[in-house]
Amino acid sequence: MNRLRRSFTVVFGLVCLAFSLASAAAPARVRFETGAAPETASWAAAAEVLANEWYPRLGNLLASGTEVVLPDVEIRVTPTYDGVAAASGNRIEMSAKRVAALPEDSRGVVIHELVHVVQAYPGGSEGWLTEGIADYLRCAVYESMPLSEFPRPAKDRGYRDSYKVAAGFLFWLESGPAPGVVRQLNAALRRGGYRESVFRDRTGRDLETLWKDYLAAFQKSGPLPTTTQVMRLRNGSFERLNDGSWGEFQDGKRIWTFREEARTPEHIDLLDEGRGLRLRLTANEVLLRQGDRWGTLYRGNWEPAKSP
Numbered sequence: 001m002n003r004l005r006r007s008f009t010v011v012f013g014l015v016c017l018a019f020s021l022a023s024a025a026a027p028a029r030v031r032f033e034t035g036a037a038p039e040t041a042s043w044a045a046a047a048e049v050l051a052n053e054w055y056p057r058l059g060n061l062l063a064s065g066t067e068v069v070l071p072d073v074e075i076r077v078t079p080t081y082d083g084v085a086a087a088s089g090n091r092i093e094m095s096a097k098r099v100a101a102l103p104e105d106s107r108g109v110v111i112h113e114l115v116h117v118v119q120a121y122p123g124g125s126e127g128w129l130t131e132g133i134a135d136y137l138r139c140a141v142y143e144s145m146p147l148s149e150f151p152r153p154a155k156d157r158g159y160r161d162s163y164k165v166a167a168g169f170l171f172w173l174e175s176g177p178a179p180g181v182v183r184q185l186n187a188a189l190r191r192g193g194y195r196e197s198v199f200r201d202r203t204g205r206d207l208e209t210l211w212k213d214y215l216a217a218f219q220k221s222g223p224l225p226t227t228t229q230v231m232r233l234r235n236g237s238f239e240r241l242n243d244g245s246w247g248e249f250q251d252g253k254r255i256w257t258f259r260e261e262a263r264t265p266e267h268i269d270l271l272d273e274g275r276g277l278r279l280r281l282t283a284n285e286v287l288l289r290q291g292d293r294w295g296t297l298y299r300g301n302w303e304p305a306k307s308p
């Protein structure tokens with residue numbers, strides 16, 4: 001080996017060493033500070049483990065070619081803070097009162113705020129997308145909330161309601177018309193290069209049309225047919241009886257009886273007082289009331305009653 005080659009080898013070796021040291025650098029950490037609200041210390045200890053599992057993952061879920069080095073984050077839980085939480089640069093402030101009152105929801109808030117740290121968008125970014133992306137990662141990814149449960153106001157430009165509304169819209173885009181769009185939007189927002197035309201480029205449809213298509217995809221069924229007598233299910237039926245009550249039948253046998261509580265052109269509401277159970281028959285579904293929402297129980301089709 002001549003001298004030139006030897007010195008090249010040494011320099012090359014040093015460069016490699018420097019690279020491997022850099023890539024082995026400690027990953028960014030999230031640290032909670034609860035000195036001003038010691039009653040939240042045990043919540044924060046568990047939340048800190050969760051935050052350190054999710055922070056790098058959130059970075060990876062939004063990564064798009066150009067590497068972004070995540071900063072260390074400090075989350076202060078303070079008794080004086082009045083809002084829910086806020087992120088500013090790599091500092092997050094959370095309300096101690098809210099953490100104590102809603103510990104589970106507050107873990108979701110941590111995820112939402114960590115997304116803001118990862119985003120690091122320049123000022124003046126599209127607010128509905130900033131908050132929509134944060135709630136998309138919080139609700140759809142971290143909390144596994146089903147798409148059907150996201151709020152969906154039936155109005156023009158409803159996505160501008162931001163937060164969970166925009167998050168559901170992004171979820172729908174990701175799962176069908178524009179997979180990977182969240183990562184793409186994030187990259188554009190980060191470099192200050194967001195244009196609404198990205199939606200048309202990706203799907204051939206503009207933003208307003210996509211929003212309308214999203215609403216249409218979840219529109220509950222239309223009006224009931226006029227012969228609302230028997231709803232056939234896969235293994236049974238709901239049938240209106242001669243006394244005006246409703247029976248649920250399985251294999252030809254009546255298994256439950258319901259009182260008709262209300263009727264509109266779109267649905268019939270049934271009540272089983274004994275079980276405290278409310279059902280809603282629509283043009284093609286039987287829904288069950290749980291808490292303050294209706295969930296699909298069966299799918300079915302209306303048929304005229306057979307003559308006796």
Ligand SMILES: [Zn+2]
Pocket residue numbers: 112116131134
């Ligand atoms: Zn936010």
